Amino acid sequence: MDNEKEKDNEKLNIVDNTKILAKMVYDFGYLDKTTFISFQQHCLNAIKEDYPNASVQFLTDKFDIDLIPMLVSNKWDLDIIYTALTKERLDALHELGITVNVWTVNDKDVAELLVYWGVDMITSDCLE
Numbered sequence: 508m509d510n511e512k513e514k515d516n517e518k519l520n521i522v523d524n525t526k527i528l529a530k531m532v533y534d535f536g537y538l539d540k541t542t543f544i545s546f547q548q549h550c551l552n553a554i555k556e557d558y559p560n561a562s563v564q565f566l567t568d569k570f571d572i573d574l575i576p577m578l579v580s581n582k583w584d585l586d587i588i589y590t591a592l593t594k595e596r597l598d599a600l601h602e603l604g605i606t607v608n609v610w611t612v613n614d615k616d617v618a619e620l621l622v623y624w625g626v627d628m629i630t631s632d633c634l635e
Contacts, residue, residue: 525550529558544586544608551583564608570596578605586610586630589617594624601625 525545532541542562543554551563564586565578578585584606592609600607608628612618615634622629 521547522549522553525553526557529554529561533558542584542608548577548581552581555582562606564606566610567591575599575603575605579603584608586628589621589629592621592624592626597624597626 525543525547529538529543532538538558538561542564543551544564544566545551546566548565551565554561554563559582562584564584565581566586567574568588568591570587570591574585577583578600585600586608587610589609589612592607597607606627608630609621609626610630612621612629612631613633618629618631618634
């Protein structure tokens with residue numbers, strides 16, 4: 508029971524810190540120039556609760572049956588490992604107005620293919 512309570516408190520701290528960070532970004536006038544990216548769904552929800560128009564991306568390494576409904580219902584965009592993306596999946600996401608960021612693409616040929624497909628953003632350590 509104590510372990511469960513500790514996890515709940517930790518989750519609250521993460522949400523509180525996320526809200527503090529989002530407010531700082533807002534106060535500095537950078538909200539419209541910032542995209543918040545997280546694996547933590549509760550953090551993305553916290554940002555959207557305070558700033559409904561904020562750009563947020565759910566970070567994941569898998570594409571499953573629940574992903575698209577979750578993105579649509581929460582009004583999130585997607586940041587996904589590039590190996591989990593296909594052209595068909597990208598097209599389906601774009602048809603729903605979802606921005607797609609892929610990570611971590613360090614191969615120039617792969618990046619060129621993803622650009623050809625129409626991904627919106629590419630995260631890279633170094634494209635060579």
